[in-house]
Amino acid sequence: xREFVALLKRPIDAAVRPVVRVLRLKLGLSPxxxxxxxxxxxxxxxxxxxxxxxxxxxxxxxxGQLLDGLDGRMAREFGLASTRGQRxxxxxxxxxxxxxxxAFAAGGYASWSAVGLAFAAVLLVTSxxxxxGIDPGVKRFALYFGPWLGFPVVFAAVFWIxxxxxxxxxxxxxxxxxxxxxxxxGDLDTVASRAAAEEVAERRAG
Amino acid sequence: MTxxxxxxxxxxxxxxxxxxxxxxxxxxxxxxGVDADHxxxxxxxxxxxxxxxxxxxxxxxxxxxxxxLLWIVPLCLWLRTYVPALFFLIHITLDYLVRYxxxxxYPYSPMVTRGWLVRIPDKVKEAVLVVVLICANxxxxxxxx
Numbered sequence: 001x002r003e004f005v006a007l008l009k010r011p012i013d014a015a016v017r018p019v020v021r022v023l024r025l026k027l028g029l030s031p032x033x034x035x036x037x038x039x040x041x042x043x044x045x046x047x048x049x050x051x052x053x054x055x056x057x058x059x060x061x062x063x064g065q066l067l068d069g070l071d072g073r074m075a076r077e078f079g080l081a082s083t084r085g086q087r088x089x090x091x092x093x094x095x096x097x098x099x100x101x102x103a104f105a106a107g108g109y110a111s112w113s114a115v116g117l118a119f120a121a122v123l124l125v126t127s128x129x130x131x132x133g134i135d136p137g138v139k140r141f142a143l144y145f146g147p148w149l150g151f152p153v154v155f156a157a158v159f160w161i162x163x164x165x166x167x168x169x170x171x172x173x174x175x176x177x178x179x180x181x182x183x184x185x186g187d188l189d190t191v192a193s194r195a196a197a198e199e200v201a202e203r204r205a206g
Numbered sequence: 207m208t209x210x211x212x213x214x215x216x217x218x219x220x221x222x223x224x225x226x227x228x229x230x231x232x233x234x235x236x237x238x239g240v241d242a243d244h245x246x247x248x249x250x251x252x253x254x255x256x257x258x259x260x261x262x263x264x265x266x267x268x269x270x271x272x273x274x275l276l277w278i279v280p281l282c283l284w285l286r287t288y289v290p291a292l293f294f295l296i297h298i299t300l301d302y303l304v305r306y307x308x309x310x311x312y313p314y315s316p317m318v319t320r321g322w323l324v325r326i327p328d329k330v331k332e333a334v335l336v337v338v339l340i341c342a343n344x345x346x347x348x349x350x351x
Contacts, residue, residue: 117280124276128313159284166277167269171246173313174267178247181264182254188262192307196316 013073020074031075035089038067042096042140046103054109054147061100061140068093086130094126097139101155104143109151118155121162125169132169136161207300211332212238214339215296221346229289236278237293243269262306272298272310300335304328 023029042064049057071089075081098119105115122139129135138161146154181195216237220230244265251263268274274294282291302308302321305328309318323331 113283117284120280121277124280131313159280163277163281170268170273170313171243174269175246175250177312178250178264182250185254188260188264190307191262192264192309193318196309196312196318200316 016070016073017077020070020077023070024074024078029074031071031080031085032088034067034071034074035085035092038064038071039092039096040064041067043099046099049100049103049109050107052107054107057103058144058147061143064096065140090126093139094123097122100140100143104146104151104155109146110155111152114152114155114159118158118162121159121166124166125162128166128169128173132172134165134169134172136165138162207304207332207335209238209241211300211335211339212241212297214336214343215300216293218339218343218346219293219296221343221350225289229287232285232287232289233293236290237297240270240274240294240297243267264307266301266308268309268312270294270298270301271308271312273312273314303331303335 023034042061045057045060045064047057048054048060068089071085072081075085101115101119104110105112125135138158142154142158143151177195177199180199181191184191184195184198186194213234216233219225219237220233225233246267247263247265251260251265255263275291278290278294282288302319303323305320305324307318308321309316311317
């Protein structure tokens with residue numbers, strides 16, 4: 001799977017690179033500005049969705065996703081990647097998804113409870129995603145299948161996939177912590193507190 | 207706590223609440239089944255300790271810590287049943303009676319605790335609980351008949 005993704009990534013990167021360079025060198029845009037633009041465009045997709053023009057809304061969401069794919073690439077291409085930028089990207093991505101998901105509930109395409117729980121599951125994955133490295137990445141993308149599968153099915157899939165990913169993510173972090181404890185050794189009755197203290201010290205040290 | 211105690215208290219809960227069908231499966235999955243995370247830790251144990259029996263190895267994972275409520279509560283809301291959350295709470299209540307180290311909120315917090323009633327020996331707590339639970343189960347079983 002990884003090889004397949006890498007295989008796809010190369011031609012996409014090659015195609016996107018000139019666009020990123022034009023946006024940065026000719027128009028002087030920053031990755032953060034692209035992140036904000038992606039948020040505004042994606043959130044704007046909520047308006048036609050609430051008014052029952054789903055396809056139009058999804059087209060706007062798609063444009064927002066294209067912009068979302070450019071900010072990270074620009075940051076890497078020009079050495080502008082930062083934790084702050086990553087955090088902004090996360091916050092605005094989740095905000096856009098929150099607005100879009102709410103639009104589907106407000107438009108009557110799915111129940112508020114299904115949409116709310118799907119969004120909660122997405123937030124759970126985000127809360128540990130950077131540490132566990134597990135994020136299924138099926139959020140806005142899943143919405144494109146709505147017109148064919150029905151939006152209740154889409155939100156159910158988003159919920160279950162993210163809930164499962166969250167549990168797996170927790171277990172991945174547990175396994176890493178277990179390796180830390182095993183490496184520490186010594187008195188097993190106090191190994192958890194010693195490993196926790198070590199982890200805290202490492203995080204403080206940066 | 208040992209799996210016997212978890213099984214006894216889950217059986218008691220199932221009987222007391224009169225659960226049937228899917229709810230029984232959920233009760234045992236979240237009251238007893240969450241201990242399956244020990245299987246995940248087995249390869250680590252074998253790597254670190256080998257085949258010898260070593261006490262106090264850290265067998266726990268977040269599958270049976272309070273942090274798991276973050277996904278169990280949404281699951282309950284989705285399934286429209288309180289059973290997983292209730293039996294999971296019972297499970298961790300028993301586990302927190304044993305004095306080994308536990309990390310209730312990992313990975314969100316590095317807090318480590320030994321639980322409650324730590325001054326009473328674990329074996330005494332377990333023995334009392336097993337006796338009480340067997341009696342309660344029998345009493346409920348016979349009174350229903």
